[in-house]
Amino acid sequence: xxxxxxxLGFGDQGWGSALLLATLLTVALTLCGLLxxxxxxxxxxxxxxxxxxxxxxxxxxxxxxxxxxxxxxxxYLFYFGGSTLITAIGQWFGAEGFIATPPFLVGALAVGMxxxxxxxxxxxxxxxxxxxxxxxxxxxxxxxxLMLARRILMPQIFRLxxxxxxxxxxxxxxxxxxxxxTGLAELMRTSQIAAxxxxxxxxxxxxxxxxYLALTGLSNQVFGRAEARMGRSQRRxxxxx
Amino acid sequence: MIDFDxxxxxxxxxxxxxxxxxxxxxxxxxxxxxxxxxxxxxxxSGYPALSWFARGYVLVFRGSPLLIQLFLIYYGLGQFEFVRxxxxxxxxxxxxxxxxxxxxxxTAGYTAEILRGGLLAVPHGQIEAGLAVGMSxxxxxRRVIAPVALRQCLPAYSTEAVLLVKxxxxxxxxxxxxxxxxxQQIIQRTYRTMEVFICAAxxxxxxxFLLVRGLGLLEHHLSPHLRxxxxxxxxxxxTV
Numbered sequence: 311x312x313x314x315x316x317x318l319g320f321g322d323q324g325w326g327s328a329l330l331l332a333t334l335l336t337v338a339l340t341l342c343g344l345l346x347x348x349x350x351x352x353x354x355x356x357x358x359x360x361x362x363x364x365x366x367x368x369x370x371x372x373x374x375x376x377x378x379x380x381x382x383x384x385x386y387l388f389y390f391g392g393s394t395l396i397t398a399i400g401q402w403f404g405a406e407g408f409i410a411t412p413p414f415l416v417g418a419l420a421v422g423m424x425x426x427x428x429x430x431x432x433x434x435x436x437x438x439x440x441x442x443x444x445x446x447x448x449x450x451x452x453x454x455x456l457m458l459a460r461r462i463l464m465p466q467i468f469r470l471x472x473x474x475x476x477x478x479x480x481x482x483x484x485x486x487x488x489x490x491x492t493g494l495a496e497l498m499r500t501s502q503i504a505a506x507x508x509x510x511x512x513x514x515x516x517x518x519x520x521x522y523l524a525l526t527g528l529s530n531q532v533f534g535r536a537e538a539r540m541g542r543s544q545r546r547x548x549x550x551x
Numbered sequence: 552m553i554d555f556d557x558x559x560x561x562x563x564x565x566x567x568x569x570x571x572x573x574x575x576x577x578x579x580x581x582x583x584x585x586x587x588x589x590x591x592x593x594x595x596s597g598y599p600a601l602s603w604f605a606r607g608y609v610l611v612f613r614g615s616p617l618l619i620q621l622f623l624i625y626y627g628l629g630q631f632e633f634v635r636x637x638x639x640x641x642x643x644x645x646x647x648x649x650x651x652x653x654x655x656x657x658t659a660g661y662t663a664e665i666l667r668g669g670l671l672a673v674p675h676g677q678i679e680a681g682l683a684v685g686m687s688x689x690x691x692x693r694r695v696i697a698p699v700a701l702r703q704c705l706p707a708y709s710t711e712a713v714l715l716v717k718x719x720x721x722x723x724x725x726x727x728x729x730x731x732x733x734x735q736q737i738i739q740r741t742y743r744t745m746e747v748f749i750c751a752a753x754x755x756x757x758x759x760f761l762l763v764r765g766l767g768l769l770e771h772h773l774s775p776h777l778r779x780x781x782x783x784x785x786x787x788x789x790t791v
Contacts, residue, residue, distance in 0.1 A: 391748070519623060
């Protein structure tokens with residue numbers, strides 16, 4: 311029992327501080343992924359809703375590829391492909407040898423692109439749920455498109471997409487564990503290192519799993535509060551008591 | 552510019568690994584499906600202890616990454632002497648069996664929630680009607696509840712099946728050479744990431760397409776009453 315406390319504690323022999331730091335890194339990675347994903351998601355949603363056929367095809371292709379191919383394969387593409395690309399660019403500028411891509415960047419980009427394909431569906435659904443009448447009303451009083459987007463569309467899309475974003479966030483949180491294959495010392499990788507060096511595999515994977523559960527539980531709370539706050543101005547109904 | 556020989560060679564090697572991926576998928580789909588029935592039965596049983604166990608199960612398996620579950624089972628359980636000496640070790644020693652076990656446990660958590668959603672969607676009036684005509688609980692389940700609930704579940708279940716296909720890729724991290732594992736080997740040997748990715752992605756996309764199509768056909772087949780009626784033959788002008 312004492313061993314366990316020492317091993318998970320914050321002393322010299324303890325992995326406590328490393329695990330907490332790794333948890334923060336996982337959160338940071340997922341947050342960056344969510345931000346990258348929101349840009350891609352918004353672009354893909356716009357492409358899918360576009361009246362132009364070419365753009366719609368591009369949007370569909372993006373969704374199909376990033377939602378149909380295993381996340382691990384996408385991460386390999388970014389990790390190995392990114393290194394090859396950067397090395398080629400480096401050689402072009404006269405650099406010597408192989409240049410590895412920074413794992414955090416690759417991770418944020420990979421998690422973000424995958425999360426973007428799911429976010430696109432969330433935004434598209436939210437856009438379609440905004441009442442057409444309100445948009446027509448805004449147009450009929452001569453509101454310019456930019457103001458219409460800022461005053462009518464965006465606030466509603468944000469509120470309507472919040473529950474969906476909560477799901478995407480959880481998914482990205484779990485996808486971020488796969489970034490451990492690039493060697494980035496986030497929670498999964500740190501649990502692996504701790505497990506390997508202490509030979510206490512079971513203990514450290516259970517602790518790692520519990521930390522992930524704490525993160526998902528916490529994010530449920532945060533999104534629940536955010537939804538309640540955004541819904542204050544809404545009429546109370548069955549789904550929003 | 553495009554090296555077709557390399558593409559064909561890669562595609563051949565990856566296709567040879569498809570049976571492994573499919574085996575992982577079908578075995579875990581089957582085991583996970585059976586397990587999810589047990590979990591959803593506990594969840595709606597009305598006994599607080601069973602219901603809370605099922606809630607905890609779903610929370611744990613949906614709230615933590617699959618990779619950590621896989622490593623916990625493959626590396627973690629081997630830490631204990633009594634596990635290594637028990638007959639279970641025959642199963643837990645093999646990476647393939649561990650991958651199937653983890654995938655099944657994880658997908659059971661998601662599937663149980665989908666099934667619960669389907670059960671909640673059975674109109675209460677239909678259950679009352681069944682009871683009113685004197686059906687036994689078992690007949691009611693078999694004739695009324697199960698058909699309605701399972702059909703309701705199908706769209707969500709096809710999403711879950713696609714997620715399961717994608718999850719089988721993680722088995723490559725415990726040395727099961729599925730499509731992703733072989734792809735990673737080829738990438739590390741040749742550093743031609745894009746070509747290998749395209750071949751492997753194409754295989755997964757085809758698998759998922761077939762899966763979604765198959766389940767879509769099943770759903771279509773099971774819901775004739777929801778389809779638009781085939782337009783009847785033009786009504787003959789009747790002479791009065």
